[in-house]
Amino acid sequence: MSSERGSSPASSVPVSPSTPHPHVVLCKGINGLDKVVLRGTRGSSAEVYLYGGHLTSWKNDHGEELLFLSSKATFKPPKAIRGGIPICFPQFGSHGSLEQHGFARNRFWVIDNDPPPFPTNISNKAFVDLILKPSEEDMKIWPYSFEYRLRIALGPGGDLLLTSRIRNTNSDWKPFSFTFAYHTYFSVSDISEVRVEGLETLDYLDNLQNKGRFTEQGDALTFESEVDKIYLSTPTKIAILDHEKKRTFVLRKDGLPDAVVWNPWDKKAKAMTDFGDDEYKHMLCVEAAAVEKPIILKPGEEWKGRLELSTVPSSYCSGQLDPQRVLLGS
Ligand SMILES: O=P(O)(O)OC[C@H]1O[C@@H](O)[C@H](O)[C@@H](O)[C@@H]1O
Numbered sequence: 001m002s003s004e005r006g007s008s009p010a011s012s013v014p015v016s017p018s019t020p021h022p023h024v025v026l027c028k029g030i031n032g033l034d035k036v037v038l039r040g041t042r043g044s045s046a047e048v049y050l051y052g053g054h055l056t057s058w059k060n061d062h063g064e065e066l067l068f069l070s071s072k073a074t075f076k077p078p079k080a081i082r083g084g085i086p087i088c089f090p091q092f093g094s095h096g097s098l099e100q101h102g103f104a105r106n107r108f109w110v111i112d113n114d115p116p117p118f119p120t121n122i123s124n125k126a127f128v129d130l131i132l133k134p135s136e137e138d139m140k141i142w143p144y145s146f147e148y149r150l151r152i153a154l155g156p157g158g159d160l161l162l163t164s165r166i167r168n169t170n171s172d173w174k175p176f177s178f179t180f181a182y183h184t185y186f187s188v189s190d191i192s193e194v195r196v197e198g199l200e201t202l203d204y205l206d207n208l209q210n211k212g213r214f215t216e217q218g219d220a221l222t223f224e225s226e227v228d229k230i231y232l233s234t235p236t237k238i239a240i241l242d243h244e245k246k247r248t249f250v251l252r253k254d255g256l257p258d259a260v261v262w263n264p265w266d267k268k269a270k271a272m273t274d275f276g277d278d279e280y281k282h283m284l285c286v287e288a289a290a291v292e293k294p295i296i297l298k299p300g301e302e303w304k305g306r307l308e309l310s311t312v313p314s315s316y317c318s319g320q321l322d323p324q325r326v327l328l329g330s
Contacts, residue, residue, distance in 0.1 A: 023126045026111070029056075030075040036111070036152075038126040044158030046126075051077055053109040053130045053150050056084040060158050060311060066249070068185040068283035072274045080105040082274040083185045083283070085162070087150070090142055090178035092260075092291045093207070098142060101183065107132055115149055118163070125161070127153035144176040145169045159310040166305075168297040177296045181260055181289035182307045184251075189244035191263060191281050196221040198238035199259060204229040205292070223284070226265035232292050234259040240286055241314055248314040253288040254306040260287035 029035035034050040040061070047057040056073075058066045069083035080086050080101070091102040112131035132148040139145070147169050153161040168176055188194045197220045205211045207228035216231070220241075238259060240249040253259075262285040264272065269280040288307045295303050 024128055033075060033077075036128045038128060038152070038154045040126060040154045040158050041156050042158065044154060046152065046154050046160060048128060048130070048152050049075075049081065050109050050111070050130065051075075052081055052105045052107070053087050053132060054081050054084055054105060055152060055160075055162070056081060058154075058160050058309070065187055066309075066311060068187040068279070070275050070279055072276055072279075074274050077108075078106045079274065082272070085185070086183040087164075088179075088181040088183050088287075088289070089148065089164075089166070090144075090146075090176070090180075092179040092181045092289055095179050095291060101181075102178075103138060103141070104132055104148065105183075107135075107138070109150070112149060115151070116165075118151065122151075122153055124156050125153040127151055142176075144174060145171070146176070157310070159308060161309075162307045164305045165302055166295075166297065167302040168299050170299045173299055175296055175298045177294040179289070179291045179294050180256070180305060181287040181291065182256075182305075183260075183285060183287045184307075184309070185283050185285050186240055186249055188240070188242050188282060188284050191223050191284060193243040194223060194284055195241050195243070196238065196261065196284075196286060197241065198235050199231045199261070202231045202234060204231045221261065223263055226263065226268060228262050229260070230289070230291050231259045231261065233257050238286060240284065246314055248312050249286075250310050250312060251286060251288060252308040252310075255303065256288040256290050256305045256307065257293070258289040258291045260285065260289050260291070262287070 023039035025037050027035060027037060029049055036048045038046045043061040043063060045059045046055060048055050056069055060066060067084050073082040075081060086105040088101040089104040091098040094100055109130040109132045112129040115129040130150045134146060147167045149165040151163045155161065162182060200216055200218050200220055202216050203213055204216060205213055208226065236253055238251045264280050266280060269275050270277050297303055
């Protein structure tokens with residue numbers, strides 16, 4: 001599905017007169033929802049819906065889409081958009097009493113034209129700052145006041161950088177705790193040709209086995225059935241090798257100790273109304289997360305969680321995936 005579906009670039013406007021980068025515009029996306037388009041200097045781009053603060057597209061310099069977005073994604077609030085990068089906050093999954101994955105992914109965020117300064121230099125990046133504050137209705141289900149600032153930036157090399165800054169703004173000295181994930185859906189050529197490096201030998205909680213704790217074996221992960229695991233205390237760098245595309249996604253994360261790996265496979269795919277029956281073959285979620293140990297913030301305190309995504313060409317051909325194919329050179 002084209003990410004331009006339903007958009008109207010004619011009505012595009014620069015996000016803010018104070019935005020130093022000319023390649024950031026606000027326009028209408030699918031179903032008239034507001035979206036921000038970021039354009040890199042060499043052809044890369046990213047699209048962010050204000051609904052959910054949700055990245056729905058990330059393209060490289062050749063215009064190739066790097067994120068998976070379901071052809072059945074509805075773009076109809078209050079349902080979250082299926083694909084891209086939903087934000088799971090203040091709860092990951094069903095690890096708490098809130099709705100699955102919390103409410104940030106189905107709230108309307110706004111553009112933050114005057115965010116507190118960042119220590120990092122962003123002069124060579126196209127970026128947008130979004131903010132989410134709880135409504136009175138939100139406070140009824142999660143009685144805490146917060147400011148969630150999300151910066152999405154596209155670097156000159158096409159790398160994508162997401163920075164979340166969450167501040168406890170309660171005035172009554174109430175601390176709060178939350179769990180979190182950047183629920184990233186990567187686009188892959190064929191799930192059975194993909195492997196993930198960086199999670200081997202780690203402990204994980206298996207959502208398919210009552211959140212039981214197990215230890216991963218020594219090999220890189222490969223996929224031949226449904227997977228829904230939360231890897232604990234993972235390294236800051238994880239790689240997803242797409243053998244067929246000869247492309248490797250590199251995730252670098254900070255403040256996010258865990259990593260969720262999810263693919264619904266055929267049966268669950270069929271059960272989801274906003275997901276095509278065979279689409280599981282072309283996606284893999286690897287989610288930088290903080291789940292096992294909730295983040296606790298006292299009033300006035302701020303937490304920061306950073307995710308950097310980039311791609312490198314890979315001509316991986318060790319034969320581990322399918323020795324037969326490598327030997328035959330097919
Ligand atoms: O359908 P949702 O709410 O977007 O969730 C999709 C999946 O998200 C993953 O992060 C969870 O680990 C899975 O258990 C869940 O099924």
